Amino acid sequence: MKEELKKRVIKGPDGFEFEVDPLQDYYCEAPPTVQPAAYQKIVEKIFNWARSESIWILGFGTGCGAIEMRPLMTPRFDAYRFGVQWRPTPRQANLFIISGYLSTKTLKRAIRSYEQMQNPKYVIGLGSCTINGGMYWDSYNTIKRLDDYLPVDLYIAGCMPRPEALLAGFEEMKKIIRAGKAEGGNLYAENFDWYKANQKKVIHDWDMPEHSW
Amino acid sequence: MQTLYTKLKQLFKLGELTEQRQDLAFITVAQEQLRPLLLHLRDREGFTHLVLLTAVDWMEEGQFQLTYLLNDRAGARDIGLRVMLPRDSATMDSIHDIWPTAATYQRELREMFGIGFPDSPGVNDEFILEGWNDIPPYRRDFDTLKYSEENYSHRPDRETTDPAQHMKQQLYPDEG
Amino acid sequence: MEFEWIKIPYSLLTLFIVINFGLLLTALIQKIGARVGRRHGIPIYQNYIDLIKNYAIRSSITHGFMFYLGPVFRLSGGVGLLLFVPTIYGSEMFSNLSFAGDLILALYFVFFGALGMALGAGESGHPHAAIGVSRGLSQMTAAELPFALAVFSVALQYQTLSVTDIVAAQQGGVLNWTLFTNPFAVTAAMFSFLGSMMRPPFDVVLAPQEIPIGPPTEYHSSYLALMQTNRVIFPVAKIVIYMNLFFGGAASWPVFFLKVFLIYMVSVFVGVAFPRFRVEQSIRWFLIWAMPLGILAIVLV
Numbered sequence: 260m261k262e263e264l265k266k267r268v269i270k271g272p273d274g275f276e277f278e279v280d281p282l283q284d285y286y287c288e289a290p291p292t293v294q295p296a297a298y299q300k301i302v303e304k305i306f307n308w309a310r311s312e313s314i315w316i317l318g319f320g321t322g323c324g325a326i327e328m329r330p331l332m333t334p335r336f337d338a339y340r341f342g343v344q345w346r347p348t349p350r351q352a353n354l355f356i357i358s359g360y361l362s363t364k365t366l367k368r369a370i371r372s373y374e375q376m377q378n379p380k381y382v383i384g385l386g387s388c389t390i391n392g393g394m395y396w397d398s399y400n401t402i403k404r405l406d407d408y409l410p411v412d413l414y415i416a417g418c419m420p421r422p423e424a425l426l427a428g429f430e431e432m433k434k435i436i437r438a439g440k441a442e443g444g445n446l447y448a449e450n451f452d453w454y455k456a457n458q459k460k461v462i463h464d465w466d467m468p469e470h471s472w
Numbered sequence: 473m474q475t476l477y478t479k480l481k482q483l484f485k486l487g488e489l490t491e492q493r494q495d496l497a498f499i500t501v502a503q504e505q506l507r508p509l510l511l512h513l514r515d516r517e518g519f520t521h522l523v524l525l526t527a528v529d530w531m532e533e534g535q536f537q538l539t540y541l542l543n544d545r546a547g548a549r550d551i552g553l554r555v556m557l558p559r560d561s562a563t564m565d566s567i568h569d570i571w572p573t574a575a576t577y578q579r580e581l582r583e584m585f586g587i588g589f590p591d592s593p594g595v596n597d598e599f600i601l602e603g604w605n606d607i608p609p610y611r612r613d614f615d616t617l618k619y620s621e622e623n624y625s626h627r628p629d630r631e632t633t634d635p636a637q638h639m640k641q642q643l644y645p646d647e648g
Numbered sequence: 649m650e651f652e653w654i655k656i657p658y659s660l661l662t663l664f665i666v667i668n669f670g671l672l673l674t675a676l677i678q679k680i681g682a683r684v685g686r687r688h689g690i691p692i693y694q695n696y697i698d699l700i701k702n703y704a705i706r707s708s709i710t711h712g713f714m715f716y717l718g719p720v721f722r723l724s725g726g727v728g729l730l731l732f733v734p735t736i737y738g739s740e741m742f743s744n745l746s747f748a749g750d751l752i753l754a755l756y757f758v759f760f761g762a763l764g765m766a767l768g769a770g771e772s773g774h775p776h777a778a779i780g781v782s783r784g785l786s787q788m789t790a791a792e793l794p795f796a797l798a799v800f801s802v803a804l805q806y807q808t809l810s811v812t813d814i815v816a817a818q819q820g821g822v823l824n825w826t827l828f829t830n831p832f833a834v835t836a837a838m839f840s841f842l843g844s845m846m847r848p849p850f851d852v853v854l855a856p857q858e859i860p861i862g863p864p865t866e867y868h869s870s871y872l873a874l875m876q877t878n879r880v881i882f883p884v885a886k887i888v889i890y891m892n893l894f895f896g897g898a899a900s901w902p903v904f905f906l907k908v909f910l911i912y913m914v915s916v917f918v919g920v921a922f923p924r925f926r927v928e929q930s931i932r933w934f935l936i937w938a939m940p941l942g943i944l945a946i947v948l949v
Contacts, residue, residue: 309697309701310701312694313700337682342690346861347865350868351872363602363603377707401624444707
């Protein structure tokens with residue numbers, strides 16, 4: 260753990276001593292809660308339709324697969340016509356694409372980003388690395404099963420899957436959302452302890468809040 | 473390259489010259505000769521650019537080999553300097569004052585091979601591995617498969633096929 | 649003057665029309681921008697879906713009191729701007745809540761939203777938001793200067809501070825428009841217009857590729873939806889002012905739609921053709937090119 264993140268006692272300019280714990284974030288004390296769907300079924304259906312037609316992706320390329328996401332913005336593939344857009348901040352994104360292998364260092368960042376996204380949120384695992392490690396199955400610092408650490412709604416297999424496969428994946432994702440089965444955010448909240456235990460098993464220096472809110 | 477070698481030979485104690493290509497050669501140097509040689513190459517011979525600094529693990533000989541690759545932009549030629557270090561308690565002088573970029577390479581080597589570079593800025597900071605708890609992973613006695621199996625959960629029933637054999641089976645199933 | 653209560657539902661009707669028009673217009677503009685890049689672009693109804701989706705997000709977090717108020721201020725800036733200037737000239741129904749000094753109020757409302765946004769983004773605590781706001785405010789200040797000068801010039805020219813009177817003075821032919829009677833003021837104001845439409849070359853504040861997205865970095869779900877609503881109202885409201893002051897106003901809705909679209913297209917044409925300015929470059933640009941024009945307009949009047 261970095262020196263500046265450790266708990267320590269600081270002496271103020273007026274000689275007053277106080278303790279600081281940089282990792283203690285009072286907002287992050289509470290674990291995530293399950294967010295119920297809209298009470299009226301028909302309302303939830305309309306909402307799900309809107310969610311499926313307006314997928315905002317977090318622009319976070321975690322691995323080499325990110326290179327396959329860029330062509331989707333270009334005239335040849337143009338994912339915008341399907342209502343797919345990229346957002347630069349996790350607060351506004353709904354869909355997190357784990358693009359390829361995830362090293363433990365990146366996993367830390369991915370978890371933080373995922374937890375900052377707002378419910379309902381979805382995760383797509385892109386490439387075989389997220390499924391079973393792919394060609395990095397014996398690597399010393401990449402995780403082998405994404406669904407142990409984050410709730411995954413959909414996998415797109417391939418090494419790398421082409422942009423067409425991604426477009427097909429978006430269409431599949433839309434079907435899942437419309438059917439109301441994309442409840443990854445709630446799944447994460449329900450099994451929070453299990454996910455945290457798995458995450459902490461591979462991240463040896465846990466130097467961030469328990470739950471980034 | 474040969475002319476450069478004979479010229480350098482008069483000034484420094486050098487090992488053998490290996491000419492890889494017309495414009496690429498490697499010279500083995502003793503540990504204490506490296507710094508004056510680097511300075512000489514940079515200031516007198518026009519090798520102004522440090523292309524890379526990397527290491528090779530010769531486990532059987534008990535040695536690490538450091539390779540300093542320099543580039544002469546005007547002369548369009550590269551020269552690599554090899555330095556052999558004893559494998560246990562390997563340390564090397566830092567060259568970050570000659571090329572500041574070397575500090576990053578040295579930080580990586582410190583983390584991946586465990587080669588010490590005292591005085592190099594930030595050399596003990598984590599580079600790619602965060603919270604590493606084993607021997608440096610690029611050392612050849614580190615068993616990456618074993619580490620991976622012990623630390624990460626694997627998805628069961630993963631199959632591996634040899635690509636050549638697999639395609640042969642797919643395309644020509646009759647030939648056995 | 650007696651206040652007529654019927655004005656309130658009428659102005660709400662204006663608001664409703666403008667929101668829908670703005671939602672479609674911004675999508676259309678985006679589509680045009682995409683076509684320039686040989687893409688299909690978003691569907692024309694995409695803004696509605698995005699809006700529903702953002703209202704439908706189940707969870708939202710807060711960073712404090714001002715964080716709530718930021719989008720509210722922003723939206724009230726846009727709505728206020730729209731409600732206090734006459735939308736359709738000569739129509740009892742759609743002259744909204746305009747009164748004798750509404751030009752001053754409009755100038756104030758143009759800035760009001762940005763100030764609210766600055767407070768909210770500052771409260772969000774995200775460093776990118778703070779950087780974005782300071783960039784945005786400095787660029788906006790530089791862009792507002794020529795506009796303010798142009799407005800003073802126009803007010804001097806017509807000797808009134810009422811938007812309705814200014815529109816009335818421009819009736820009776822294209823040549824009566826301020827565009828032709830006071831071209832320097834209009835040019836200065838149009839330069840400022842480019843700066844305030846958040847399109848290239850002056851969109852460094854909100855561009856997703858820059859300091860990620862600037863002030864709204866931390867905003868999400870309903871907050872973001874509120875801001876999106878404002879993002880469709882505000883350009884239209886701003887263009888209404890421009891239309892009334894410089895381009896002869898509009899006497900009916902079709903003329904209104906056409907004029908707003910054409911004025912919007914000015915910034916789109918510039919936007920697709922020119923790369924992005926950095927903030928200090930754009931400030932220098934406003935001060936060197938637009939400011940002297942504004943001063944010249946005042947002097948000539």
